[in-house]
Amino acid sequence: MSKIAIIISREYVTRVRKKSFLIMSIVGPILFAGLMIGPAWLGQMEDTEEKIIAVADSTHLFIGEFPETEYIKFDYLPTADIQKTKDQFYNSPYYAILYINKTVINQNIGDDNTSYVQLFSDKSPSLGVQMHISNAIEKRLERDKLKTFGIEERVLKSIKSNVKVKSVKLSKTGEEKENNFTLAMIIGYIVGFMIYFTIFFSGSQVMRGVIEEKTNRIIEVIISSVKPFQLMMGKIIGVGLVALTQFALWGLLTVALYAVTVPILMPDVVKMQQSVQVENFGESGSELNAQAPVNDEMTSEIKEMLGALSAINFGIVIGSFIFFFLGGYFLYAAMFAAIGSAVDSETDTQQFMLPVTLPMIFAIIVMVNIVQNPESPLAFWFSIIPFTSPIVMMARIPFGVPYSQIILSAVILVITFITFTWLAAKVYRTGVLMYGKKTSWKEMWKWLRYSN
Amino acid sequence: MNILQSISVNKQFANHKALHNVNIDVPTGKIFGLLGPNGAGKTTLIRIINQITGPDSGQILFKGRQLESNDVQNIGYLPEERGLYKKMKVGEQAIYLARLKGLSRNDAIKKLKFWFEKFEIQPWWDKKVEELSKGMQQKIQFVVTILHEPELLIFDEPFSGFDPINANLMKNEILNLKENGSTIIFSTHNMASVEAVCDNIALINNSVKILDGGVDEIKQNFKSNLIECQYNGDFQRVSALIEGKINIIEHRQNHTTHYLKGELNQTNNEFVSLILPEATLTSFNEVVPSMDDIFIKVVENDK
Numbered sequence: 185m186s187k188i189a190i191i192i193s194r195e196y197v198t199r200v201r202k203k204s205f206l207i208m209s210i211v212g213p214i215l216f217a218g219l220m221i222g223p224a225w226l227g228q229m230e231d232t233e234e235k236i237i238a239v240a241d242s243t244h245l246f247i248g249e250f251p252e253t254e255y256i257k258f259d260y261l262p263t264a265d266i267q268k269t270k271d272q273f274y275n276s277p278y279y280a281i282l283y284i285n286k287t288v289i290n291q292n293i294g295d296d297n298t299s300y301v302q303l304f305s306d307k308s309p310s311l312g313v314q315m316h317i318s319n320a321i322e323k324r325l326e327r328d329k330l331k332t333f334g335i336e337e338r339v340l341k342s343i344k345s346n347v348k349v350k351s352v353k354l355s356k357t358g359e360e361k362e363n364n365f366t367l368a369m370i371i372g373y374i375v376g377f378m379i380y381f382t383i384f385f386s387g388s389q390v391m392r393g394v395i396e397e398k399t400n401r402i403i404e405v406i407i408s409s410v411k412p413f414q415l416m417m418g419k420i421i422g423v424g425l426v427a428l429t430q431f432a433l434w435g436l437l438t439v440a441l442y443a444v445t446v447p448i449l450m451p452d453v454v455k456m457q458q459s460v461q462v463e464n465f466g467e468s469g470s471e472l473n474a475q476a477p478v479n480d481e482m483t484s485e486i487k488e489m490l491g492a493l494s495a496i497n498f499g500i501v502i503g504s505f506i507f508f509f510l511g512g513y514f515l516y517a518a519m520f521a522a523i524g525s526a527v528d529s530e531t532d533t534q535q536f537m538l539p540v541t542l543p544m545i546f547a548i549i550v551m552v553n554i555v556q557n558p559e560s561p562l563a564f565w566f567s568i569i570p571f572t573s574p575i576v577m578m579a580r581i582p583f584g585v586p587y588s589q590i591i592l593s594a595v596i597l598v599i600t601f602i603t604f605t606w607l608a609a610k611v612y613r614t615g616v617l618m619y620g621k622k623t624s625w626k627e628m629w630k631w632l633r634y635s636n
Numbered sequence: 637m638n639i640l641q642s643i644s645v646n647k648q649f650a651n652h653k654a655l656h657n658v659n660i661d662v663p664t665g666k667i668f669g670l671l672g673p674n675g676a677g678k679t680t681l682i683r684i685i686n687q688i689t690g691p692d693s694g695q696i697l698f699k700g701r702q703l704e705s706n707d708v709q710n711i712g713y714l715p716e717e718r719g720l721y722k723k724m725k726v727g728e729q730a731i732y733l734a735r736l737k738g739l740s741r742n743d744a745i746k747k748l749k750f751w752f753e754k755f756e757i758q759p760w761w762d763k764k765v766e767e768l769s770k771g772m773q774q775k776i777q778f779v780v781t782i783l784h785e786p787e788l789l790i791f792d793e794p795f796s797g798f799d800p801i802n803a804n805l806m807k808n809e810i811l812n813l814k815e816n817g818s819t820i821i822f823s824t825h826n827m828a829s830v831e832a833v834c835d836n837i838a839l840i841n842n843s844v845k846i847l848d849g850g851v852d853e854i855k856q857n858f859k860s861n862l863i864e865c866q867y868n869g870d871f872q873r874v875s876a877l878i879e880g881k882i883n884i885i886e887h888r889q890n891h892t893t894h895y896l897k898g899e900l901n902q903t904n905n906e907f908v909s910l911i912l913p914e915a916t917l918t919s920f921n922e923v924v925p926s927m928d929d930i931f932i933k934v935v936e937n938d939k
Contacts, residue, residue: 190735198724401719405777408686408713409736411705617688619717630650 188414188421195393195422200429209430213437221445235279235313237303240266242286245328250320256313270304280305282317289325368582372555375505376579378431380548383513383574384541386427387520391533393419394524394616403616412613416525417605420517424510431509497584504581507594512574515601516544518608525615526623536625543571551579558583568593570600607632637700639664639788639819640685645694647680654680655691656843662788662821662836667814669834669851670823671927673935677843678823679716682790685821686713698788709738714781716792716823720765720773727761730780737784744783751779755805770797778806782813789813790821795829807833827928839931841938851927858930861900862923863907868892869915877910893918 199205236257241247250258259278261269266283273281281304288299301321303309330337351365394416397403406415523536547566554563558580567577567585573593577585614631615623640662647655654677662668672678683689685696687705696703698710721729727748734744752758755775765773774797782789791810795803810833814820822834830837831851838848847854863882867874871887871894886897894915900907908920925933 187736190732194732396721400722401715401717402721404688404715404717405713405719405733405780406736407688408711408715409708409733412688617683 187410188418191410191415191418192422192425195419196425199389199423199426205426205430209433210437212430212434213441216434216438217441217445221442236277237313237317238269238276238278238281239284240269240281241284243284243289245289246284246321246324249324250317253316256316273304273306279307280309280313284321288321289328365583368558368584369555371501371582372558372579373551375501375582376548376551376555376575379505379509379512379575379578380544382427382431382509383516383544386423386513387516389423389426390420390517391520391524392530393423394521394612395527395530395533398525398616398619399529407616412616413609416518416521416609416612420514420521420605423517424513427509427513428506431506501581504590505578508574508578508597511570511594511597511601515570515574515597515604516540518601518605522608522611522615522628525612526618526628528619532622543569544575547572547575551576555579558585564589568596570597573597610634637664638662638697639699640821641695641697642681642685643695643697645681645684645691645696647677647684647689647691653843655684655840657694658840658843658845660838660845660848662819664819665814665817666835667810667820667822667833669830669837670821670840671825671827671830671837671931672840674825676840678840679792681840682713682715682792682821682823685790686711709784710787712737712781712784712786712789714777714789714791714794716796718774718777720777722766723764725761726763726765726768726776729765730776730783733780734783739784747783748779751783755779771799771802774798775802778809782809782818786818788819788821790823792823793825794822795824795826827926827931830927837927839934841935846938847930847934854930855924855927858925858933859922860925862897863900863904863920864895864897864923865911865920866893866895866918867911867915868918869894873914874911877914878907881907881910897923 234255234257236259237250239246239250239258239260241260247260252258266281269276269281283302283304285301288301301317303314303317327337330340397406397415403415410418519540523533523540526536527533550562550566550572554560554566554576557563563576563580566572567580567589570593574597577590577593581590611628611631614634615628621627638661640660642658642660644657644659645655646657647653658677658681660668660670660681670678670681680689684691685703687703687708698704698707724732730748731741731744734748735741739747749758752761757772757775760768760772760776765776768776778794781791789810794806794810798806807829810820810822822830824830834851836848836850837854839846849857862885869892871889874894881902882896882898882900884896884898886895888895904920904922908917911917
């Protein structure tokens with residue numbers, strides 16, 4: 185086994201065996217799946233407490249007009265004596281008292297059609313309850329107004345229009361692919377951030393490893409057996425492999441968690457998933473509409489998302505994720521290693537860290553803009569410049585980027601990281617044997633020019 | 637034959653010259669002391685021998701030919717600034733370092749077992765380094781340095797951090813290694829240990845080698861006919877006999893016993909036969925300068 189392989193395996197094994205690695209591997213996907221599923225699950229969870237709302241209606245228009253659900257019931261009080269009801273509220277079984285004033289119907293017709301009803305309660309009535317009430321009142325008022333103006337409900341419905349843009353990508357071969365901008369944006373964000381955090385995290389592990397070897401004073405023992413370059417590269421590659429292992433574990437565990445928890449928590453989504461697959465085969469979308477009466481708008485959106493997921497080329501996304509992660513990681517890890525070699529303790533790294541990490545922080549700021557406009561010149565240039573390209577290019581790839589651009593960016597990245605690894609090795613070679621001196625940029629520049 | 641030679645080696649750092657035309661010859665199978673004050677350039681020379689840095693000019697010959705990168709397997713180096721990975725287990729770490737020197741895993745384990753038994757440190761095998769005392773860590777470093785049985789061993793301040801018992805143990809181990817045919821370069825400030833173990837020395841001061849040769853030879857060259865003697869007898873009569881033959885530096889008297897220290901301008905034998913008629917000699921010896929004296933003298937003169 186070559187010496188560099190021995191070093192790589194030590195760096196890899198000692199890190200993978202750590203408890204923190206195991207914890208990160210398990211907690212990561214749970215957090216991730218939680219972020220994906222949690223809000224949706226909470227959203228579909230209903231308030232299961234029965235609420236009876238007393239309606240004091242001085243207009244008498246709304247008696248029996250409020251639709252009851254399983255948990256929201258209405259009790260219509262015969263008199264609209266609001267004061268008396270309020271006085272007795274604490275002895276009553278009511279959740280809240282709805283007081284409808286006559287002003288609700290005496291509406292001027294104008295720009296501002298807002299009118300108010302009052303809901304008295306000792307609690308803060310949930311938004312769901314409030315929406316339920318206002319919807320019912322609006323509907324009733326609308327019906328009255330339509331009558332006043334002599335418009336039939338059928339006519340109004342046909343006036344309402346709903347237009348959505350479906351973006352379709354035309355490839356050179358004439359193939360058409362539906363685009364989902366939102367989904368590409370989400371994926372772009374996620375992969376961009378993942379690359380950013382992992383480069384930062386793994387890069388500083390490399391740096392801390394170098395500082396550890398220096399402060400432990402083991403460095404001189406080792407570089408009397410191997411070349412400093414071998415030690416540096418062994419560490420960088422070993423830590424990089426740890427990151428890749430972590431990604432693979434995260435991927436597998438996330439998929440497994442998703443597969444297990446979604447059918448239990450959200451049976452509806454599974455049904456939709458299945459129907460999307462059916463649709464993709466036979467365009468028989470009507471089947472879904474016949475199924476359980478789920479919220480229409482939400483259903484169609486999720487359906488679209490799921491459809492678009494299959495339109496994204498995951499081969500390219502995953503392949504370039506690995507490539508751009510490694511490219512960016514090697515570039516930054518080399519610089520982090522050089523910084524680690526130049527200092528005596530972690531607290532001394534600040535002055536060198538800032539200029540090195542600035543491009544990455546810049547890339548993240550730019551990324552926010554780029555996921556909204558992935559074809560802009562800004563997006564193009566930042567995905568070509570090697571210091572920002574790993575993050576920015578990855579954020580663009582889910583939208584579909586011409587291969588020529590990906591290849592150009594990749595080639596520049598590779599050339600840059602080779603150059604920087606070479607330069608970093610020069611600094612490293614001198615730096616690891618320097619003790620007790622405060623290193624400056626000027627000093628490092630001198631080290632670059634040392635012959636051997 | 638010389639196992640290692642440096643031929644006019646130069647090394648320049650940004651603002652100061654670390655080595656200036658340094659020539660040293662390390663004879664095979666001997667213990668070679670590399671001496672010099674702090675910052676003289678010893679560590680730089682050792683690093684060049686270990687190929688940690690390269691010389692600006694000059695040559696290092698190993699067994700008569702140019703030093704090659706594979707030669708690290710024939711060199712064992714215990715640096716002055718030495719340490720181990722704190723969180724790693726002792727055994728694992730020793731295997732790792734041995735493999736970096738080119739030993740296979742199995743060979744490394746076999747040899748480590750031998751040395752761990754010899755030093756009776758087997759119970760440390762599964763301990764983390766941070767659980768061991770500094771002296772214990774030094775022992776492990778020593779084992780790791782010699783494990784691959786190199787022909788040339790370089791120890792930079794090997795006894796620092798050892799208690800006297802362990803320092804003695806290490807000294808005997810180093811002498812054993814020499815018995816078994818290894819050559820040892822020994823860099824130190826501790827002159828007592830130089831006298832105890834070294835056959836040859838080189839002294840580097842201000843990046844220049846100012847003295848080298850065999851330890852005995854150097855001592856002979858530096859002695860200045862200084863003698864000490866004790867006798868019983870009458871001081872006046874003895875003084876009359878040796879008048880002009882000795883430059884007395886010190887004289888002490890305890891009852892009838894006299895102690896004399898002085899510089900002779902005749903041979904020891906002539907002096908002894910001169911005083912014998914009047915004095916009963918109880919002791920006589922030549923004052924040979926210690927390496928400490930020589931070190932200080934040479935370095936002071938070099939200023």
